[in-house]
Amino acid sequence: MSTSATAGRHNVLGSKDRVKTAVAAAFGTSVENYDFIAYGTASALYFGAVFFPESDRFVGTLLSFATLAVGFVMRPLGGAVGGYFADKLGRKPVLVAAMIVMGAATFLIGALPTYEQVGVLAPILLVVLRMIQGLAFGAEWGGAITMAYEHAPWHRRGMFAAIPQSGNPLGIALASGMFAWSDTLNGDWQWRTPFLLSAVLVIVALIVRSRLSESPEFQEARASGKTEKNPFLATLAHDWQGILRVIALRVVESFAYYSTATYLLNYITERHPDLRPVALGSITAASILAIAVTFLSGALTDRIGRRPIYIAACTAAILFAFPMYLLTNSAQPALVVTVFIIGIGVIHASLTGAQGSLLTEQFRTVTRTSGASLGYQIAAAIGGFAPLLAAALVGAFGWPGAALLYLGAAVIGLIGILATKETWSRHERERVLALVADESRTQAPSARPASAILPSSSEDQ
Template sequence: MTTSTPTTGLRMRGPVHGTGDQTRVVFGSTAGAVIEAYDFIGFGTAAALYFGTVFFPNEDPLMGTLASFATLGVGFIARPLGGIIGGHLGDRIGRKPVLVASLIIMGLATVLIGCLPTYAHVGVLAPALLVTIRIIQGLAYGAEWGGAILMTYEHAPWLRRGKFTGMVQAGFPVGLLLANLAFLGSVQLPDDWAWRVPFLFSAVLVIVGLVVRSKVPESPVFEEVKDSGQLVQNPIKQVLRDDWRNILRGIGLRVAETAGYAISITYMISYLHSNDLANSAQTILALCIASAIGIVATFGWGALTDRIGRRPLYLWVTIFNCAWAIPMFLLANTGLFVAVVLTVVVSYCISQNALAGAQGAWFPELFQANTRSSGASLAYQVSAMVSGLTPFLTTLLYMAFGWLGPALLFLAYSAVGLVATLVTRETWGPAERREAQRISDATPPTHGGHRQGSTTSPHTAGVMH
């Protein structure tokens, strides 16, 4: 049963104190997020450092880089379709099946990349196979995020949903760190083994992830929706009809983060390498340092939104990003290793991590529970198309305008995020936080402090959001 709190606009559903499985769920979701990020982001590192010459040999290295980044972008373009499929299934059959299936598909695709023949062996068949597998990766990654975030969000206590979803979002820098450590460790390996080994290592991570995720229970909110007969026959169609404005807002919010990351991190790797500002080992080491800090940063940013709200954090960080666009490249252009590390750390731990940390709780709160998987996944993944094409577009801008072109594009993406923030409602403002605290204080925890079931008592439940 659900009730609304119109005086505060509080929109919550599920056990106010969370479930007894909340810890297991957050670790299961985070473990899978780590593996998915390792697989998907590892491709970006390989594309920047190796694939341009291995799969797209050309007398002009810049053309090889363009082709490599185009292949990277194909995976991002496939992510919305994966989000549609995963979102639909998440709203129809549950969050957990999507989590397990996406992990298996992603793992198999990544291992296959490590086994691919190169252009030197089979000619044009090599890049064709690479593109095909990259599309499969994109489908799996597009389906995964919504399930992992919603499982965690819907099991978590109301007052700590930013903190819990921040842990899942922190799986991204963990995966990035593991991927770059793998490439850093393999950089001295002979020939193609330098890039093959990190992809083959994914098999170990997938086995561990499946063991963890197999023990994760279904979302209590989904079970409540199903038991009350509120499942929607076509959730994608309904959310597009009823909540298209929030989808557009979510896309704008995400563009500032994901497309900004594509410039400040993905493209920056190639920029530093191709302009002899840092060698491969130095670039990967800088990424490892940023990733290690980013694990704590993302979790911390998510927890901060429980205290100050989702919208204020997004507002201040998008403003900061607008101001950071030019100095970011000026700092990198010094070629000093300390400056390179500082550039990558600030770009990642503030410009990206803070926005990602806020999204984990903000995006689910924008949509109804019975179309939440579809709505959040669409908003999150459609923006990935922009992100996927950004390194390619950034390279073209660099060819035309030098480093100023990529810097201005980063500024434009940040401005889009700022506008989207201004037009998106706050879901966890002071009034909502006070009301949630009152309900939490008035509701005695069950089963040693956690509620095991999937429904809430009438006076502790919010509306379907």
């Protein structure tokens, strides 16, 4: 197996902008997640009554979660479009464009008229803006991760790719905290305020992202004429197995989050309304913990490999599927807090921390964003139906139906990781550490020969 000259010329110690790029990517990812998660929280708490008031409570909840799922359906299209342009024109332009589109759609959701004001036009407008959100969010992830990954030192790519992943729980914490605060407001301001205030975060994120430098690996690929004429078609033709692996690996993470933070929140508040502040506060606390766990999970993959972390997290999800509902059904505040801490702060965070490098390393540089984005967002589209499916299953079979749904997703993830080759083996780690030591001694990055080998299988496929 050979390595491209493009990859070989890339400095093993990473670019000079490696830290700034990773932090900027994380900040943008947190804003995107704030916007997307705000919709999920509002769907669980408010939208059923605000946009579907003529339905009974159960049907209104299902319709609200259906509009939530619409955004996920659009994410593969956003991933395909964003990945195509990121592999064709560069990572940076896609990140900036996705931020603008997402910010505009989220702000407008906060300004929407209600069903009481304009009738059926209200849910129609809601669905349209949700679709736009899905497109923007689908385009976001691949560019952010590949930017951080390709700027990073080879022996720290797991850690650097986990930094923008840490922006996910940060955005979740911001959104949950905002809804916990806005719950004290009156009337429609309870749900409008978090969407309207997102404009401030978007403006700051745009300023930060506009100052990023382009990925060194992409610049070298473009300079040497190694980019694909059509990255999307090239990915489908040559990397379809990688896409399938990413889908299997991502499904468990997506279901783990939305089954917990969105559906379980609704499940608790409908049965025990007095526990809603506790549940919202628990999600916020769990998300803050998840910031650290996500980062540590990614850093640990640099030391022991990507697969062990993922195997452990999938196994934990399997074991947690039924206890999470048994503990919740007790209606004890301390146990409710424990469920969210374990489900979001530990299990979900461990999966996201390992994903940054694991999923990226399934693809070559020239199709990296297209392949990772497409697989990631297809799985997200499936996972977006988790709250809707869980609600329907609970309606038919009671809480064990939702527990079995969570368990099934965890089993798929475990099968996926067991069928995935380690992309950062002990042999690779030792070889790259030797290159890093040599590079550090010489302090001459440009002297690295074109035959140097990347620390992953991404260039070997």
